[in-house]
Amino acid sequence: MSRSPRQQGPLSLPWLPPALVAILSLGSIAPLLLGPLPATHDGLHHLFRxxxxxxxxxxxxxxxxxxxxxxxxxxxxxxNFYSPLSYYLAWLA
Structure with a gap:
């Protein structure tokens, strides 16, 4: 018994779920992108590093x-003690 391949209709939008997740997550990361440096207990240490x-x-x-x-x-x-990837990414930005 063979199955026919799934037909994609004109309303099939495989990109819609990832696009919705990206759009909805913009609201949660907007304060980090638009505002000043967040006030944390170790923020200045990371800035010095x-x-x-x-x-x-x-x-x-x-x-x-x-x-x-x-x-x-x-x-x-x-x-030697901390992973450098986050510092390199911040340096590139």
Missing amino acids: LFELDRSLRAGVLYPRIFADMGFGYGYPVL
């Missing part, structure tokens, strides 16, 4: 293991 990553990348170090100006000038191995 992003600044140090920028300085290291401009100096030619693609994967800095130690941020030289952190830790009271002695350096701190931030990327």
Whole structure:
């Protein structure tokens, strides 16, 4: 017994569910995209780390293991303990 392939009618919209999810999620992420930096308990630490990553990348170090100006000038191995992907994505933005 063979089945016939499913016929797609003119009202078949496979892109509609992902589009609805994307449109509805814009309302929840709009404050993050439009407003100032959110006030969190560690927001400034991430900003300082992003600044140090920028300085290291401009100096030619693609994967800095130690941020030289952190830790009271002695350096701190931030990327040894934390995943660098989020910092690289923030640096690209």
